[in-house]
Amino acid sequence: MDGHRYFAPDLLAGEVAVVTGGGSGIGFAIARDFVALGADVVIASRSAERLADAEGRIAARTGRTCASLPCDVRQEADVDRLREFVTARYGPATTVVNNAAANFFMPAERMTRRAFDAVLSTDLAGTFNVTRGLVPAMLEAGRGLVLNITLAEPDRGFPGFSHCGAAKAAIVSLTSSWAYEWGGRGVRVNGIAPGPVPTEGVAANMLGEHDPARAFAGAATRIPARRLGTPEDISAAAVFLCSPAGSWITGQNLVVDGGFSLNVPPNAGA
Ligand SMILES: CCCCCCCCCCC/C=C/C(=O)SCCNC(=O)CCNC(=O)[C@H](O)C(C)(C)COP(=O)(O)OP(=O)(O)OC[C@H]1O[C@@H](n2cnc3c(N)ncnc32)[C@H](O)[C@@H]1OP(=O)(O)O
Ligand SMILES: NC(=O)C1=CN([C@@H]2O[C@H](COP(=O)(O)OP(=O)(O)OC[C@H]3O[C@@H](n4cnc5c(N)ncnc54)[C@H](OP(=O)(O)O)[C@@H]3O)[C@@H](O)[C@H]2O)C=CC1
Helix, strand or coil, X not given: CCHHHHCCCXXXXXXXXXXXCCCCHHHHHHHHHHHHCCCEEEEEXXXXXXXXXXXXXXXXXXXXXXXXXXXXXXXXXXXXXXXXXXXHHHCCCCEEEECCCCCCCCCHHHCCHHHHHHHHHHHHHHHHHHHHHHHHXXXXXXXXXXXXXXXXXXXXXXXXXXXXXXXXXXXXXXXXXXXXXXXXXXXXXXXXXXXXXCCHHHHHHCCCCCCHHHHHHHHHHXXXXXXXXXXXXXXXXXXXXXXXXXXXXXXXXXXXXXXXXXXXXXXXXX
């Protein structure tokens, strides 16, 4: 069930939203629900094919269209093109969702500098590039929203994924700094920290040799809510934070994980 069903149908009318990585997984659900709630949305990622497919699925599910542009968030020139495309099509962006990310299982002692850079340049520098490219117009307009897709308590470490953990910890810090710097100028900045959501990106990049079905079933038993998350669990929180209902919330990293980060031992409370 789509995440927009909880909200008034025109809740995001008048917003111009950019969703990076909006062609798949969590980003797709956020883009679809923003479109359904009246926002003008541009989805951006590397694969033109994936974006075209997502555009079609969003139109079929919502009856409204969105736009897309191939963009590698690591490249500042691509982000410049993205800003020009959005502005020409819908006017300056009022909302940016930094969702694009790369992650893969890699024990720290085997991690090459190239592997480290591949993740840091996408997750951390990509978040910086897109925000730096789109926020000046928001500051000029005196209103805007930045939503970073993060991780719960990344400073506690993320074994096997130390590159991604480091990037997400830095993004949580950027969220606080940006919220403080821009709060008085009408721009709110928040994070959402999802728990395990079994997307294709997780299955393809994070499970190593593990069978996805078994890995997902095992993860679910470690979640107090006793189920994995869905992209819609995350998109509903994104809509709330990016709507007027969240207008006094800034600088927060909202954990949406069924209690996963509480680290409840197996069988506790069962
Ligand atoms: C649900 C239950 C499971 C439990 C999970 C619970 C915890 C949840 C918390 C999850 C937090 C975050 C999750 C995510 O981010 S999921 C998103 C995953 N999606 C993606 O990663 C997007 C697709 N990824 C990619 O396309 C590539 O990974 C990448 C972007 C890195 C490719 O970029 P690039 O083209 O620049 O990279 P290269 O191919 O040139 O490689 C550069 C070096 O990196 C090494 N590398 C790249 N990919 C992998 C891989 N999949 N596995 C191992 N190593 C990889 C590559 O070998 C290069 O290094 P070397 O030259 O030294 O070999
Ligand atoms: N699923 C989970 O359990 C969790 C996910 N997260 C976070 O949620 C977000 C979404 O993850 P999820 O939906 O699972 O994963 P996906 O793999 O489905 O999404 C990643 C997206 O990022 C895009 N992307 C990757 N590299 C780049 C790049 N260089 N430039 C532009 N776009 C890029 C991909 O599109 P393309 O290939 O077309 O470029 C893809 O659409 C990420 O930030 C992730 O870290 C956090 C905690 C848990």
